[in-house]
Amino acid sequence: MTPLAQRVLSSKLLGALTAPHGVDRYLEQINPMWAATEVRARVVEVVRETSGEHPVATVRLQPTTTWRGHRAGQYVQVGVEVPGARRTTRCFSISSAESGPGEEFTITVRAHAEGLVSKFLVHDAEPGLTVHLSQAEGAFTLSESPATPTNNRLLYVTGGSGITPAMSHLRTLLRDGYDGRANRKVTFVHYARSPEDQIFAEELQRIAWADNDVSVHLRYGDDVFTEAALRRLVPDFRQTDTWACGPAPMMDLVREAYGDSPRLRTEFFKLSTRPAGTETAEGEVTFAREGSTAANTGESLLEQAEARGLTPEFGCRMGICFSCVSRKTEGTVRNVLTGEESSLPDEEVRICVSAPVGDCVVDL
């Protein structure tokens, strides 16, 4: 869509004429790739990266003109309609080099056993599918840019699918000529379960062999992260700008190695830890906005919030009026009326009829 068309679509007049629904609610009826404010994308290509137990695929997306672009290292929320017509949204790191407004980009996704969205994207996504997007978010970004060049050395320490945001950095550096040649040596260390599980293996090999002063170190299996090994590669790693991303146990070791060094930037993706279905109250309930955490009493989230002196909005207290809908960001809740349990992160629940099962975080 041309910039002029975009300006017309997001004009106040069109907003007033389409009130109260808004321009996008009309445009989507004609073509899902037309939008005034919302961001959607069409799947252009799906490339299988690995095919192990948890296969990985790279999904290339053509976003609507409303996409504002991304900086290397950022992530995007992707909403897909999984079978059953339920739109489910998850965050994925962007794996391609920095994009500009409306430009194509890629996400690289590992199909987790319990991951509805990741499995759908890896196994079922086909060119032509429309997905819903947020704008790019996240601060795990590259500080280098043509506008602010430095001659810092850069170090990446990644594990598993934590390689994705670092790959976006590396691709951006190489594309924009910010490789190691101008005394900006780049060291890239990655830990994978096995060579078969290595994402972007060929591309990394090409980068390693090219004359660009980027050194790539791939480690497999029992060759896990240790401070000593890192010190051998980069003796002054604590004084080196470092981006680390990977599974929790590795991240704990990395943080320990860096101590209180401000040069370490981390990104960490939570895997949902779903406790076994149990009737007894266990775990802790956190009300994130208020910042309090206490033991789960087994009562409904509304009652537990009130017991702590919070005053969330509520109506019927019996699950019919939807006045009390709040966002559960982590954990599992059980619907006290139906016994149905739900573990989706970032899910809207009626807190008057939802009781936490194990640890639970609610945006209250």
Add this chain to the structure above:
Amino acid sequence: MTTDTHTRMSDEQLEKFGEEMDAIRQRVIADLGEADATYIRGIVKKQRQLEVAGRALMYLPPAWPLAVASLSVSKILDNMEIGHNVMHGQYDWMGDPGLNSRMYEWDNVCPSSQWKYSHNYIHHTFTNVLGKDRDIGYGILRMDEDQKWHPYYLGNPVYAFLLMVFFEWGVAMHDLEVENLVAGKRSISENKALHAGIMKKVKTQALKDYLLFPALTGPLFPLTLAGNATANLVRNVWAFNIIFCGHFPAGVATFSEEECEDESRGHWYYRQLLGSANISGSKLLHLMSGNLSHQIEHHLFPDIPARRYPEIAEEVREICERYGIAYNTGPLHRQLGSVAKKICKMALPTRRSKATDPGTVVDHKLAA
């Protein structure tokens, strides 16, 4: 007047009854999926097409009646089968922001947030409990014998007519509780936030229908303005009639506050059932009423997608027969006649036979 009084159900019966209702609910909820999503998306598409067609046809003066008809149907679908149902959270499970109860705003001067409080919460929780459910008479009318008569109510039919014509405004003002302000039970300051919300919504609605779209048709301004106003009027008259048929035909019961204290789940269902009435008719009638022609099923299961009510209705009727509970239904003309009769009758003081218990809690008159 004859009253056919049922024996009230025992606690055990109520519990069994509640369990049967819960079972229906769980079966339908477990079955929600593609078909429901496809249905509501299809209706939204139809509504948008009718709206655009209506606005476009305003440029063709000879097609004015068609333009008004198209826009009227669009507004009715927007308010009833889409707006009312979406705002009940019937489609929240889809995770689609365009069909989410927290985000949907309808083509009506009453702000959705305010309507969700007064309708979803107050009316659906305290259905037909006198003194708590403000939908009984909308604070203007006398619709029940247990509302104390006052000479003011001699104007009942006139007020009802005005409420019908200005229904969307009545619904918006309803929450300001003007009657309680007059009676001194509510202070003006309590209305400040509400008032601001209403004014904001009124401005966007009026700007669109009474200024921008008419202006865009240039010399046809007055014709378009009249067309838009007519479409809003048609919607108002239709919505008023459907809603009044859902709660005020003969045979619908009201309840006292005391009776509903600490009520069981079974009793809650029982009250919803006796407090509502259906309209029998064609598929088109059900669609145009937002399936509120199945007001009984809607009150039993307000958050189940309305397209499911016809299938649920058969089971509910069968259960009602087994428990000997009156299931109030009738064709539109009969329910309308019954409502009109009640509006007129309530204008006059009730001659109550003192033989019946003065604290009659359930008014079990069967549908006329």
